[in-house]
Amino acid sequence: MAAWVEGRVAGKRHWTQALVSLQVAAPEVTFAAGQFGRLALPAPPGHNEPMIGRPYSFVNPPDAQPHEFYFIVVPGGPLTPRLAALAVGDPVWLAPRANGFFCVGEVPPADVLWCLATGTGLGPFLSMLRTPEPWSRFQRVVLVHAVRRAEELTYRDEIAGIGRAQPGAFAYVPMVSREAQPGALAGRIPAAIADGRLEAAVGIALSAENAHAMLCGNPAMVDDTQQVLAARGMRRHRRKEPGHVTVETYW
Ligand SMILES: Cc1cc2nc3c(=O)[nH]c(=O)nc-3n(C[C@H](O)[C@H](O)[C@H](O)COP(=O)(O)OP(=O)(O)OC[C@H]3O[C@@H](n4cnc5c(N)ncnc54)[C@H](O)[C@@H]3O)c2cc1C
Ligand SMILES: NC(=O)c1ccc[n+]([C@@H]2O[C@H](COP(=O)([O-])OP(=O)(O)OC[C@H]3O[C@@H](n4cnc5c(N)ncnc54)[C@H](OP(=O)(O)O)[C@@H]3O)[C@@H](O)[C@H]2O)c1
Known part of the structure; x- marks a missing residue:
């Protein structure tokens, strides 16, 4: 199998100066929702590898x-x-295979x-929440986006x-840490769990009895949140030892 598949930029959106969404046409690359692929560009001269590649999560649902x-x-x-x-139209390279276990199918019942x-x-x-699977597996899904x-x-x-x-089954909680924002929780995820503000915002308890938590992004958030959840008896999920917390760290 070739190391890289050549795709083409099909769209680009700059949300802010630093935040970008890139659409890439490469229909031969397939994945399961929650997995990551690799994007790559040719390395500059003198680099010891021909390509520079990094992992990126798929945002689109697998059928789109x-x-x-x-x-x-x-x-x-x-x-x-x-x-x-x-x-748009520029080439960009993708790994032919997606990877990762940060998928709803890996999560035990909750x-x-x-x-x-x-x-x-x-x-x-x-990606995951635009597939049918979470909605057949869980009564409620809460999405928290902290920026x-x-x-x-x-x-x-x-x-x-x-x-x-998904009327009645989905709750979205925005969080903003560095400025006041009406309609968003202030501060960080672990603190908002520890002091009960997150549960109060959605009216649902977060406990080992009823919940599974998937954590993604900043590794310090993943560590700190796991500590707060551990205090509630929620431990890391492993295939051989089912638990309540599944994680993906980005660096
Ligand atoms: C499994 C996996 C999936 C990933 N998916 C994504 C993704 O979907 N989107 C994405 O932006 N990155 C993602 N990353 C990170 C990505 O692979 C690169 O590390 C990142 O884009 C920086 O690449 P770079 O070569 O420009 O800089 P590098 O020299 O590789 O920069 C590394 C430094 O940048 C910072 N950093 C890296 N990624 C982020 C980030 N996402 N947010 C804030 N700071 C960051 C950290 O301080 C890190 O030490 C993922 C990483 C992993 C391991
Ligand atoms: N080019 C640019 O203009 C530009 C702009 C912004 C960022 N960047 C780069 O992008 C990186 C930051 O990206 P980002 O803002 O998406 O990510 P981030 O630093 O991970 O921040 C996202 C959210 O995570 C929170 N967080 C940080 N540590 C946490 C912890 N231990 N526990 C819980 N929550 C935690 C932050 O809260 P706090 O606010 O309290 O930390 C913030 O609300 C920087 O490394 C910088 O290099 C570049």
């Missing part, structure tokens, strides 16, 4: 084309400034699925569409 990826431009990063500079994301960690949830600034609360139309498609 083109593929979509949502990323933040890391200043000085070897790949993201170049991905952000691509134009009443409520809590999807907790920071920043671009929203992406895999947008620094209100302008980073992206994909609001898609999230509203999920709410319309």
